[in-house]
Amino acid sequence: MFYRVIGIFAILILLGACGNKNEQPDFANDIAPLIYKNCSKCHSDGAGGPFNLTNYQEIASKGNLISYVTENRIMPPWPADPEYTHFSGETVLSRDEIELIKTWVKNGMPSGDTSSLEPYKRPERKMFPKGPSMLVKLPTPFRIKGNNTDHFFVARFPITLDHDTFLEAVEFIPSQKRLVHHMNAHLITYDEGKSNQKKTGKYWIRQDQAESVRIHQDLDLLYEDGSYPPMTPSVCNYLPGSQFSYYPHGIGGYKLKKNSAFYLNDIHFGPSPVDVEDSSYFRLYFTSKAPTRPVSEFQIGTLGIAPVTPELVIPPNEIKTFHIKFTVPEDISVLSLVPHMHLIGKKFLAYALKPSGDTIRLIRINNWDFRWQYFYQPPTMLLIPRGSTIYVEGVYDNTSSNPNNPFSPPRQIADRDGSMKTTDEMFQLIITYVPYQKGDELKKLGIEAEE
Numbered sequence: 001m002f003y004r005v006i007g008i009f010a011i012l013i014l015l016g017a018c019g020n021k022n023e024q025p026d027f028a029n030d031i032a033p034l035i036y037k038n039c040s041k042c043h044s045d046g047a048g049g050p051f052n053l054t055n056y057q058e059i060a061s062k063g064n065l066i067s068y069v070t071e072n073r074i075m076p077p078w079p080a081d082p083e084y085t086h087f088s089g090e091t092v093l094s095r096d097e098i099e100l101i102k103t104w105v106k107n108g109m110p111s112g113d114t115s116s117l118e119p120y121k122r123p124e125r126k127m128f129p130k131g132p133s134m135l136v137k138l139p140t141p142f143r144i145k146g147n148n149t150d151h152f153f154v155a156r157f158p159i160t161l162d163h164d165t166f167l168e169a170v171e172f173i174p175s176q177k178r179l180v181h182h183m184n185a186h187l188i189t190y191d192e193g194k195s196n197q198k199k200t201g202k203y204w205i206r207q208d209q210a211e212s213v214r215i216h217q218d219l220d221l222l223y224e225d226g227s228y229p230p231m232t233p234s235v236c237n238y239l240p241g242s243q244f245s246y247y248p249h250g251i252g253g254y255k256l257k258k259n260s261a262f263y264l265n266d267i268h269f270g271p272s273p274v275d276v277e278d279s280s281y282f283r284l285y286f287t288s289k290a291p292t293r294p295v296s297e298f299q300i301g302t303l304g305i306a307p308v309t310p311e312l313v314i315p316p317n318e319i320k321t322f323h324i325k326f327t328v329p330e331d332i333s334v335l336s337l338v339p340h341m342h343l344i345g346k347k348f349l350a351y352a353l354k355p356s357g358d359t360i361r362l363i364r365i366n367n368w369d370f371r372w373q374y375f376y377q378p379p380t381m382l383l384i385p386r387g388s389t390i391y392v393e394g395v396y397d398n399t400s401s402n403p404n405n406p407f408s409p410p411r412q413i414a415d416r417d418g419s420m421k422t423t424d425e426m427f428q429l430i431i432t433y434v435p436y437q438k439g440d441e442l443k444k445l446g447i448e449a450e451e
């Protein structure tokens with residue numbers, strides 16, 4: 001009997017020792033893999049994070065802060081709800097992982113055996129355009145005032161070549177990596193003889209200093225007669241930590257006229273305490289092949305092909321819900337989803353109902369954060385069949401308990417004719433896609449395509 005009891009104790013102690021691993025996490029075995037995977041791509045040299053998290057010293061010196069930002073899901077920034085849908089390149093910590101970090105910090109951040117642990121290294125790119133490339137820069141850098149506020153700009157980058165050609169991909173290289181928060185560029189091409197390249201217009205305009213129509217004129221984007229040249233939306237997007245990615249498998253690519261321009265709509269700089277200059281630029285990768293499956297985009301909601309109901313007006317001290325509804329006229333393969341709201345947006349939900357009644361989940365954001373506006377790419381191309389209706393629901397919080405409310409006391413906030421001022425509101429879902437072809441559902445997107 002006595003031996004039986006001892007035996008049971010021994011088993012319990014052994015079990016305890018096994019279970020101990022997570023109660024005594026150390027840096028080398030538990031924490032480094034987690035931080036390297038979820039944090040270091042942004043918190044390393046040349047990335048967007050305000051400090052590096054690439055080795056024991058750097059990570060341990062920020063231990064308490066790391067524990068706080070992970071527990072409150074401030075970091076890693078990933079607004080989409082992973083319990084609703086998954087996306088390519090998703091960075092989300094599980095409950096267990098968050099607990100692990102907390103325990104490690106509470107235990108005094110033991111390093112463990114780091115003798116065979118390498119500091120973080122950015123993974124090699126496997127996929128890269130092979131053609132010749134060219135840089136597109138502006139003649140003068142751009143000044144950002146050091147007044148500790150966010151700045152939103154629209155901009156024009158003229159492109160001048162000696163012949164028409166094709167673009168395989170476009171890469172954006174931010175110069176103030178710690179300030180550039182997001183960037184979305186459209187490609188504008190000018191017909192021969194109708195060029196507008198007078199180069200008299202401005203290159204940059206602060207978004208809240210002009211209404212949207214005037215912005216196009218002031219940037220000198222229009223033809224001389226005031227008409228609009230053809231525009232291909234979203235040829236390039238950037239966010240801290242996002243890898244330059246282009247569509248594989250013969251998808252995408254653009255015709256490039258010798259007179260063209262990138263129209264940045266928009267570029268968001270985070271707050272800076274000191275005046276700085278930014279000279280971000282683009283790299284164009286050329287190809288001799290015409291695109292076989294060019295990418296299209298539609299936009300529903302504000303300024304889009306389907307309206308917001310009711311009209312987007314949020315009275316002061318109210319929390320209000322709005323809807324968008326759109327029926328897809330053809331079979332499409334979705335490449336990316338871009339939810340868009342401004343400061344007082346709170347929740348965003350989008351799904352499609354197939355004619356059969358089945359639901360296709362698209363995206364759910366439970367706590368909208370205007371600073372992290374991702375181009376969400378599904379892990380594989382996502383079929384929405386013809387006749388499906390896309391439903392979008394957006395909640396706006398115009399009360400004084402919303403810390404992002406730009407007005408105190410709250411004022412009425414509305415979508416004023418598509419004004420892009422950040423203190424006005426917008427409610428949009430932008431979908432980039434190609435017409436569906438058999439087998440698209442199997443094609444991986446974004447970073448998944450590299451694996």
Ligand code: HEC
Nearest residue numbers: 038039042048049050065066069075076077091240241270
């Ligand atoms: C997508 C890029 C990205 C990823 C991934 C990321 N960060 Fe950050 N992090 C940033 C940026 C940019 C800031 C600057 C603050 C801001 O603009 O919100 C920041 C700020 C921080 C701060 C300072 C917050 C404060 O209030 O001072 C901490 C701490 C931090 N990150 C830790 C982490 C940890 C830990 C992870 C992984 C679990 C992580 N970050 C993942 C980009 C990233």
